[in-house]
Amino acid sequence: MQSEKIIEMEGICKSFPGVKALSNVDFALRKGEIHALMGENGAGKSTLIKVITGVYEKDAGRIVIDEKPIHFKSPQEAQNSGIGTVYQEITLCPNLTVAENMFIGRGRNAFVQWKEMNAKAAKLLSSLGIPASPTQELSSCSLAVQQMIAIARAVDMDCKVLILDEPTSSLDEDEVKKLFELMRELKARGVGIIFITHFIDQVYEISDRITVLRNGELIGEYAVSELPQIELIAKMMGKTLDDVTKIRKHEPVTSKASIPVFESKALSSAAGVRPFNFTIQKGEVNGFAGLLGSGRSESARAIFAADKVTGGEVKIKGKRVKIKTPLHAMKQGIGYLPEDRKGDGIIDELSVRDNIILALQVMKGFFKPFSRKQAECFSDEFIKSLKIKTPSVNTPISSLSGGNQQKVILARWLLTNPGYLILDEPTRGIDVGTKVEIQKLVIKLAEGGMSLTFISSEIDEMLRTCSRLIVMKDREIVGELAGMNVTEHDVMHAIAQGGER
Amino acid sequence: MGNQEAVKPKKRLSNSNLLFLIAGVIFVLMYVAAIFIYPESFLQFQTFFDLFNNNAPLIIMTLGLCIVMIGGGIDISIGSVCGLVTMVCAVLLESGIGSVLGAWSVLGAILLAIVTGLAFGLLHGYLVAYLKIQPFIITLAGLFLANGLMTTIHKDPINVNNVYFKSLMEPLKHPDLGTVNRHNVFIPFEIKQGVIIALVLVGLLVVLMKWTRFGRNVYAVGGNSQSALMLGINVKRTVFFTYVICGLTAGIAGFVWLLSTGGANVGNAAGFEIKAIASAIIGGTLLNGGVGNLLGSPIGVVTLGTINEVIRVADIPSNFQTIISGLMLYLFIVLQSIVMSLRSGRKFRIDLPPWLKPPWLRNRKKEESQEMKK
Numbered sequence: 001m002q003s004e005k006i007i008e009m010e011g012i013c014k015s016f017p018g019v020k021a022l023s024n025v026d027f028a029l030r031k032g033e034i035h036a037l038m039g040e041n042g043a044g045k046s047t048l049i050k051v052i053t054g055v056y057e058k059d060a061g062r063i064v065i066d067e068k069p070i071h072f073k074s075p076q077e078a079q080n081s082g083i084g085t086v087y088q089e090i091t092l093c094p095n096l097t098v099a100e101n102m103f104i105g106r107g108r109n110a111f112v113q114w115k116e117m118n119a120k121a122a123k124l125l126s127s128l129g130i131p132a133s134p135t136q137e138l139s140s141c142s143l144a145v146q147q148m149i150a151i152a153r154a155v156d157m158d159c160k161v162l163i164l165d166e167p168t169s170s171l172d173e174d175e176v177k178k179l180f181e182l183m184r185e186l187k188a189r190g191v192g193i194i195f196i197t198h199f200i201d202q203v204y205e206i207s208d209r210i211t212v213l214r215n216g217e218l219i220g221e222y223a224v225s226e227l228p229q230i231e232l233i234a235k236m237m238g239k240t241l242d243d244v245t246k247i248r249k250h251e252p253v254t255s256k257a258s259i260p261v262f263e264s265k266a267l268s269s270a271a272g273v274r275p276f277n278f279t280i281q282k283g284e285v286n287g288f289a290g291l292l293g294s295g296r297s298e299s300a301r302a303i304f305a306a307d308k309v310t311g312g313e314v315k316i317k318g319k320r321v322k323i324k325t326p327l328h329a330m331k332q333g334i335g336y337l338p339e340d341r342k343g344d345g346i347i348d349e350l351s352v353r354d355n356i357i358l359a360l361q362v363m364k365g366f367f368k369p370f371s372r373k374q375a376e377c378f379s380d381e382f383i384k385s386l387k388i389k390t391p392s393v394n395t396p397i398s399s400l401s402g403g404n405q406q407k408v409i410l411a412r413w414l415l416t417n418p419g420y421l422i423l424d425e426p427t428r429g430i431d432v433g434t435k436v437e438i439q440k441l442v443i444k445l446a447e448g449g450m451s452l453t454f455i456s457s458e459i460d461e462m463l464r465t466c467s468r469l470i471v472m473k474d475r476e477i478v479g480e481l482a483g484m485n486v487t488e489h490d491v492m493h494a495i496a497q498g499g500e501r
Numbered sequence: 502m503g504n505q506e507a508v509k510p511k512k513r514l515s516n517s518n519l520l521f522l523i524a525g526v527i528f529v530l531m532y533v534a535a536i537f538i539y540p541e542s543f544l545q546f547q548t549f550f551d552l553f554n555n556n557a558p559l560i561i562m563t564l565g566l567c568i569v570m571i572g573g574g575i576d577i578s579i580g581s582v583c584g585l586v587t588m589v590c591a592v593l594l595e596s597g598i599g600s601v602l603g604a605w606s607v608l609g610a611i612l613l614a615i616v617t618g619l620a621f622g623l624l625h626g627y628l629v630a631y632l633k634i635q636p637f638i639i640t641l642a643g644l645f646l647a648n649g650l651m652t653t654i655h656k657d658p659i660n661v662n663n664v665y666f667k668s669l670m671e672p673l674k675h676p677d678l679g680t681v682n683r684h685n686v687f688i689p690f691e692i693k694q695g696v697i698i699a700l701v702l703v704g705l706l707v708v709l710m711k712w713t714r715f716g717r718n719v720y721a722v723g724g725n726s727q728s729a730l731m732l733g734i735n736v737k738r739t740v741f742f743t744y745v746i747c748g749l750t751a752g753i754a755g756f757v758w759l760l761s762t763g764g765a766n767v768g769n770a771a772g773f774e775i776k777a778i779a780s781a782i783i784g785g786t787l788l789n790g791g792v793g794n795l796l797g798s799p800i801g802v803v804t805l806g807t808i809n810e811v812i813r814v815a816d817i818p819s820n821f822q823t824i825i826s827g828l829m830l831y832l833f834i835v836l837q838s839i840v841m842s843l844r845s846g847r848k849f850r851i852d853l854p855p856w857l858k859p860p861w862l863r864n865r866k867k868e869e870s871q872e873m874k875k
Contacts, residue, residue, distance in 0.1 A: 095724035
């Protein structure tokens, strides 16, 4: 059965300063299909969506909708052409009624016809099977219902294409079920749905077709029935090994007698990671492996108390300690290089020097500032040893490249001389050369006696640097792999099997 | 697909209406209590009407402020703008132009009041909505500007003696209806013109906020401006007009002020922006925006007025008025936040900073977290 294509995209390219977000991507959506768009973070999923909906302008390529080439300049225009988008965060107004949320901003009438509007809303709600009353305030509905109301609004605007960007991330199982029912109903009406999610099981439950992206490139389009889970995971992660110098990883630290540098029992945090046990020995490099959203970062953040710790106990060098805030963790010799460099890590307006000494300054207390000379001495040392490319120590960090910014943050933590350093995606968005440098540095630091946890989306990087991998899926530890002979296949297998439980 | 049985939501008041209802109930309870304690004063209808007679300008000001607050903003210039308007109108009515214009001078004063208010509203609206500057700072600047202009135009108090204006000032009286006050003097029933203007404005603006596209857009923007934008609402224009309306009501309030006192001086309406904010909050408008009912503004104003009246009747020194108003405001805000957090399904807990927490509470917290683990 060859159904007609609603959207056809060919050779889409989009770059941002320094990054090629999409290169030569093709994508097609057919009438009445649910099409999952898969890929790890930075693969280009959201960029592709934003190109379709007119948030970004494409650099090259062609978009054809209903056999007409189009070029949207704003989300509004896309909406008017029948492309409805429902974002991960609910973009409705909680203080208005359900009916208002469905119709506000659409009519041209100066007056609100409450009766007529409520009647129309009631009809639409019941036709889609959404359990809400039109006169109810939106905030009194569950998140799932709110999500569905957002969809109902899109549907009522005669949409032919519905884009759902991670609609299930905040829903529980029942709510997901309801959402899927609604999606199937829309599919039966001939609406084409683009579905983005990190939950692989959900993709297999509802989708007809999968398009996989990686690093801004199209990996392929597959029918769901022809692509086993493990192959999907392999395609998302990519198996191409960078042909760079082989980094030698050392034997796992096995001396069981020694006291672990860090040990946690049933640690859990407000970010929703399931209680987990975790240990790391002196001089060990281990890592949390898993897909995005599997809880890798959340676990690291729980260790550093970057999210509110809700339970469990923590021992450092065998001694029980309480870590409630990142400052406690820092005082215990734990460093954390956050995943979101822009948001959590660098402070744009400050110079390289100030960014480097920041963590040490916090630990020393703000009322005992370092002298300028001292600070410059520290900075110079690390600029040299980490080969940070910067015109001077006084340059604002925002003018450095991504890789060099990352090195500055790394320097910040190394300056505090931590016993245990967590690196969350230290290599994301930086060039290959710097990636290798950072990996080498990790090994070197471990040889010097530091314990490190290294988290990366690129599994081969982790295999090269970590001697032990803790495998996570759906915010839970599902396995552990140690030794020299672990392969990517083993990791993927562990993830895929972890789900079947 | 079993949609039929699914739709059966509980009937629930919206947050706006709930807070308005609370404000109304508290006002009634307070008034009834006052009647029981001081019957000789509060049993007289005129006392009730005087609450409105004395507070008409404040009610009008609060209406505009409520609209700005529902839209998620704040306007602290309204007191000064109101005072400035009383001054410019009084100067106009008493000047040579006023006497040349004759009866038209009153119309001129009304126009002047509206234009002055609108000018401030347009300026603030433009700066806040289109240049995206913090409304607090912008309207603080407006407060200074209006205040400075007022003292520059005329320093000394003016009494308006313009005959046409005087005739308009006459309150509506009914010689046969009325009450006897505590000194056994018969006081005829009277309502000032300003109250009628205030009530008409209440009616108009309630309709504006409930039944027009603009009004609903204001609620949407106040609820979540980012979402409102995604829903296709012109957020900037909406915010802009909330300030324009607020400036306009401040101007009208200034005219009404002059209408009820017949004089202007530099202290007029000083500090009334604070009273208006307090009234708005007591009337159930949340500072965060998106929640509020315009009918709450008169209720908030008369609630504050009743407190002051009770204090006056009880012969408590007047500085206690401010203290008690302050305490009431604390009470209302805490009450509102309790109600709101209970509604959103959160359990209400009094959270104390750890160094303030008594030992028994510390233990309870630990138990809780252990339970959560299980």
